[in-house]
Amino acid sequence: MNSINQRSTNTSTGAPIGAVPPKIVDLRDVQLSYDGQHNVLHDASLVLREGDFRFLTGASGAGKTTLLKLIYLAHHATAGQVQLFGQDVSTLPPEALPTLRRRIGVVFQEFRLLDHLTAFENVALPMRVMGHKEVAYRNDVIDLLKWVGLSHRMDARPPALSGGEKQRVALARAIVSKPDLILADEPTGNVDPDMGAKIMQLLIELNKLGTAVIVATHDFSLVKRLQMKILRLKDGQVTLHQPLSDIAADAAGRGTR
């Protein structure tokens, strides 16, 4: 796929072999509260480097979506330090945030597609807001939509798409601009197992090319099968775990369901 090939070219000038990859996300003692009293995140810390792939797990309401929102700059930390791509976001002027957001592809749990745009136009949205001409991204968007099995639905608008189709459009939109970081909130939640496996395979391929990926999920069979490191969110804090063995997966699954 063009987008993946181009991404490969982009990362060929990355860190030297053996060097520690640069930090993409660096959260230190972050607190986040919606009401000023109850902290959803409490002294949460995590480091994500270029090329890392992490599952983000936790019970419902643990704050997985909140943590992702903090990283894609939809929320601001009430305390602590948030660094993205080596920059402390609290010191950046508001007009600098779009540049950071363009390096992050997000698959929203609720899709957040624009109903008045076609599937093609929704996928092309990040390219359009970056000021690219359609001729520059048209083929990439078409390839992506074909890859997610929606070549016949390019002119359809979201209200006419099924949940699974919306999910696939949202995924294509998240990766069309070849971001350095992909945040996926339950990306397989609305698709059939085959498409779910395909989506995860794409994320893994992108990850192998250097893209950092965080996948928030409740699907422990997925976590168990792919054997990636896990960020576990509990009591507002993030802990890093090694890939689950089958037994551990069963135990963890029981604890978070």
Added chain:
Amino acid sequence: MTTSDPVLRPSRATPLLPEAGAAGTPLTVVIAVLAFMASIALAGYFMVSRAVHDWTGDLSGTITVQIKGATGADIERDATRAFEVLQATDGIAGVSRLSREDTEALLEPWLGTDNLGPEIPIPMLITAEVTPERRGDLDILRQTLASRAPGASLDDHSLWNDRLVGAARRGQAVAFVVFSMVMGASAAVIIFATRAGLAANREIVEVMHLVGATNKFIADEVQRRYLTLGLRGGGIGALLAAVILFLSASFNREQQGLFLPNLSADPLMLFWLILVPILLCGVASITARLTVMRVLGEQM
């Protein structure tokens, strides 16, 4: 892929912000009405300006000498002398003396026909064209006329001109104020509509931000929309005004010869009406842009 592949159809990009809130057709109608009012005000300004220019130009280029006397013989004597003085004065040309018949015709609306016997001393009128240089210095002519023809009085129409120009200036000021108020009202309407549109499209704006849109990009999108809206509404309003003015001009042409100045529109003035949609475009797009930048700036 082949060119017959439907996905390769050239596409026309859908506006990222759909028409919502107070934007769209209702706002186009409002802008059209405002443009109509602005066009009429602008046309009024230019019509008054042109009419006064034409009228005062005619009057300031002429002088009138009125000759009165106790008897017809006195009037005739002084009229002849005044005529000679005017003809002999530099900067005076086209001296024309109204005959008794012409004068009687002028008085006919008030005195009727055949009511003026030959014994009644009717004042006589002499008109002449005057150069601007001579018009600036009519005192010597007045003194000469006073000594040669005591019954003659010179009227340079300055009193009438001054009053007319004063009235015209006031009329132009009113037209300008109306025009400015309409433009101000347009800006206020656009501010309201832009805020309503942003509120109605809040989710879309948020998604655009999250995929990396800058406030400037969103402002560009909104500005483009209001530019089109200003052009469309402004064009409709100005066109309607032009039609009304054209009909009014046709009516005025039929009324030529009345005492009132001609307030008809001319093609050059209609050309100025093109300014209205252009100005409204500017007001609408700049106001919308500033509003978006302000609202989004407040939200950050």
